[in-house]
Amino acid sequence: MSDAPLYLEPRLTSGPAALLRSGPFLHALVDALGSPLNVVLPAELERNAEAFAGVLRRHRLPGRIWFAHKATGSSALVRHAAATGAGLDAASLEELQHALGAGFTGDRIITTGPKDPDFLWLAARCGATVHADGPGELTAAARLVRTYDLPRLRVVLRLSEFGGAGPRTLSRPTRFGTPERDLDRLLGLLDGLRDALEPVGVGYHLDTTSADEKAVALEGCLRAVDALRLRGFQPRAIDVGGGFGISYLAHAAQWERWTTALTQAVLGRRAPLAWGGYGYGLRVENGVLKGAPALYPAYRPAAGAAYLDELLSRPAPGLGRPLGTLLLESLCDLYAEPGRALVDQCGLTLGRVVEVRDDAGGPPRVRLALNAADVGLEEHGVLVDPVLVPRDDGPTAASPDPGPAGGGAVGVHLMGNLCLEADLITRRTVFLPRPPRPGDLLAFPNTAGYCMDFTATRAQRRPLARKVAVRAAAAGDAGGEGGAWHWCLDEQYWPVTETGG
Numbered sequence: 001m002s003d004a005p006l007y008l009e010p011r012l013t014s015g016p017a018a019l020l021r022s023g024p025f026l027h028a029l030v031d032a033l034g035s036p037l038n039v040v041l042p043a044e045l046e047r048n049a050e051a052f053a054g055v056l057r058r059h060r061l062p063g064r065i066w067f068a069h070k071a072t073g074s075s076a077l078v079r080h081a082a083a084t085g086a087g088l089d090a091a092s093l094e095e096l097q098h099a100l101g102a103g104f105t106g107d108r109i110i111t112t113g114p115k116d117p118d119f120l121w122l123a124a125r126c127g128a129t130v131h132a133d134g135p136g137e138l139t140a141a142a143r144l145v146r147t148y149d150l151p152r153l154r155v156v157l158r159l160s161e162f163g164g165a166g167p168r169t170l171s172r173p174t175r176f177g178t179p180e181r182d183l184d185r186l187l188g189l190l191d192g193l194r195d196a197l198e199p200v201g202v203g204y205h206l207d208t209t210s211a212d213e214k215a216v217a218l219e220g221c222l223r224a225v226d227a228l229r230l231r232g233f234q235p236r237a238i239d240v241g242g243g244f245g246i247s248y249l250a251h252a253a254q255w256e257r258w259t260t261a262l263t264q265a266v267l268g269r270r271a272p273l274a275w276g277g278y279g280y281g282l283r284v285e286n287g288v289l290k291g292a293p294a295l296y297p298a299y300r301p302a303a304g305a306a307y308l309d310e311l312l313s314r315p316a317p318g319l320g321r322p323l324g325t326l327l328l329e330s331l332c333d334l335y336a337e338p339g340r341a342l343v344d345q346c347g348l349t350l351g352r353v354v355e356v357r358d359d360a361g362g363p364p365r366v367r368l369a370l371n372a373a374d375v376g377l378e379e380h381g382v383l384v385d386p387v388l389v390p391r392d393d394g395p396t397a398a399s400p401d402p403g404p405a406g407g408g409a410v411g412v413h414l415m416g417n418l419c420l421e422a423d424l425i426t427r428r429t430v431f432l433p434r435p436p437r438p439g440d441l442l443a444f445p446n447t448a449g450y451c452m453d454f455t456a457t458r459a460q461r462r463p464l465a466r467k468v469a470v471r472a473a474a475a476g477d478a479g480g481e482g483g484a485w486h487w488c489l490d491e492q493y494w495p496v497t498e499t500g501g
Helices: 014-022 023-033 044-056 076-082 094-102 116-127 135-146 180-191 209-229 250-265 305-312 323-329
Strands: 038-042 064-069 087-090 109-111 127-132 153-160 197-204 237-238 282-285 288-291 332-335 349-359 364-366 387-389 410-415 423-431 442-446 466-472 483-487
Touching: 014 023, 014 349, 014 442, 014 466, 023 038, 023 387, 023 442, 023 466, 038 410, 044 064, 044 305, 044 466, 064 282, 076 087, 076 094, 087 094, 094 109, 094 116, 109 116, 116 127, 116 135, 116 305, 127 135, 135 153, 135 180, 135 197, 153 209, 180 209, 197 209, 197 332, 209 237, 209 305, 209 323, 250 282, 305 323, 442 466
Parallel strands: 038 466, 064 087, 064 332, 087 109, 109 127, 127 153, 153 197, 197 237, 237 332, 364 410
Antiparallel strands: 038 349, 282 288, 349 364, 349 442, 387 442, 410 423, 466 483
């Protein structure tokens, strides 16, 4: 059993699965536009946004879902989001400019992240809501409103480090937000800025996916809303931020099997699972396993909208009643800022096989016409198999259903096109259903969230991946076996065009 291929089969919904069955179409795109190539499916974003909206309806909560722009560099995805009921979370001046140019109006934008004066000015000028990080941003925003005689600016107060001594204290420090213990001082500042700023709500910043910590923070925000109201303000929203995640893998058993095998490999009880015996954060000292896996939880039983549903159904740590019920009773809207979760299944990255070498012993080395920065899955701790799209026939799934592997399975190492020892597309030994050949494509699924844009560089003056938007030929058609697809350059996509759907 230890010699059986350790597959990590990607989770694919109907849209990207149908696209990956259209091998000739994908090869034609890469022939025309080069490798690497990023392909986005805007219609998938709309389905994800509706799933989040459905959670609000189930909990009878008014509110808004703000798409966190930083997850993607795609104009097509942002323009398609503008055609839905979603708002947009802009974390920079450039993201704000892009959102306004894509069709969002100021009342549908919330600005987050550190804010320079030019960013704050445009946010105030267009009437966006400002998620203020602390006293400095509040003071600067008020000064702009007064100087340029602008309408009162809507602000959300970003808080952190909720709770007092004991188990309710958040364990993770953060450089963002105002600690809850300093809330009174912040409200004293706001008292003097009432002519310029309107605090419409509070939110939190957490660098974690822990539902326990988020529940503590959400309960702390409810206390903060009460404190604002006692001061005569009228807050009406609580912002739970992002971090809802996605599930990259189709099978929990494969993830459990691989992570167990990783532990055994680091302990020397089986062959290494990665280039150079890399342990992904695990190591052995004096025969004892140390460290922790530095990996994204690639299989998650509750992710995206389902994670938000679980959070709202969770009892508040102090009050013991469901958080969604407490929000409803407080007459608060719910704001959420999903990024990765809204572009789940919205894109994939294609790389052409250039060379296959098996002259050095060990697994064959497959060199691709892309590099690690073009498809930053591992940079974000994500492990998932690519899908092999042969040149001469239909695509071949990256892995079969769980069970004994077919005779053609082969483990390979995926190499990038830079002259750097570290340019490995993934350090993990990847199993494919058959040996790849030059001219084949490897499709890396579900890269739209961060992985196709966040780490991309022009190292060695190699071009960045082009990006195209695709849709099935007929409304409601997922592409199907051999179904027709339409495409356009990402920057040419608009929801109202024939190509855009």
